[in-house]
Amino acid sequence: MKALLLVSDLEDYTISFASGVAQHMQVVLGVPRRRYGHLASYVDPAVDLHLLDWPRHRSLYNPWFLYQLTRLIRHEQPTIIHLLSNNTLWLNFAAPFWRPIPLLTTIHDVELHPGDVETRVLPTWATELMVRQSRHVVVHGEGLKRIALGQYSKSPDCVHVLSHPAIHRYAELARRQKMARRREDGTFRVLLFGRIFAYKGLEYLVRAEAMLKDALPNLRITVAGRGDDPGVFQPLMGDAGRYDIRNRFIEDAEVAQLFLDADIVVLPYTEASQSGVLNLAVAFGKPVIVTDVGELRSTVQSNGLGMVVPPRDVEELATAIRMLAESSALRTEFGTNAFAWATGPNSPEKVGAQAAAVYREVVRACA
Structure with a gap:
């Protein structure tokens, strides 16, 4: 199996998660060069790291970026695509072109935090649309799973719980x-x-x-x-x-x-x-x-x-x-x-093993 991981921010989480998964399967990680370029040495060498010229949300270059990203996906031919956050508006428009590759999305905050102006930059419809385009989603706890089941009308078999790995x-x-x-x-x-x-x-x-x-x-x-x-x-x-x-x-x-x-x-x-x-x-x-x-x-x-x-x-x-x-x-x-x-239990390697098991389950369900 090969997993393609995509995310535009969340550097600390992504480095831990991707490095952990890479201990158990092939991982391709696509991230913005401007945010991850200076952090490349912290990414496990087993990860196939792609530093992308990922535009900001308001940039007119986003359609061109989505075209290039889709070409990368077709070249890599991943078994599964995992969006490590649902906070990237433009990926909503590219996701339909990635089918039939199974799409999995992590929801870090099922409900927005009061006063968190940074997360509120995106319109609500954009974050919710990405979740709805993904047949399967990941949350970071059983309580969050219960909320997500009600909010997104997902089947319990399609909402997976993975721990947030330790940040080392x-x-x-x-x-x-x-x-x-x-x-x-x-x-x-x-x-x-x-x-x-x-x-x-x-x-x-x-x-x-x-x-x-x-x-x-x-x-x-x-x-x-x-x-x-x-x-x-x-x-x-x-x-x-x-x-x-x-x-x-x-x-x-x-x-x-x-x-x-x-x-x-x-x-x-x-x-x-x-x-x-x-x-x-x-x-x-x-x-x-x-x-x-x-x-x-x-x-x-x-x-x-x-x-x-x-x-x-x-x-x-x-x-x-x-x-x-x-x-x-x-x-x-x-x-x-x-x-x-x-x-131990919450190390990137252990969480990565759990993620690899979820990927296999999602791929089987989507076959």
């Missing part, structure tokens, strides 16, 4: 560059990382920090990533010196250093499907605190990765932070479990 490239970068954790005497550092939109729950982390000012005087909060202005919560911050705010794009080496330095990673989300940040944190063996939204509870609890609190519950969040700050044994236990999960 930043930990690998840290090893390549021989990076080390920066020791800060007595400091307990909490990291909130990623695109900072309303649903990420920064407000509740800020309120929890205020509750801990006397109990944890050594607490430091790092907030790193593009998105909404964290400054709107400044009136709630008791001591600005307890915060490290980096409201910008974070370069790869800086990402690695942030996770090396963190004692715990907090995901106080008010809504979520699953989380790439969680899968990045576990590769560093970091314990996490997550809220009970989307697939986060089932992932964290069943694998012993950290603690789960109700969304928007400031007191419970503060209690969890304090508990981990005061118990190095608990942090070690969760961190050990996290790294074991990232390198």
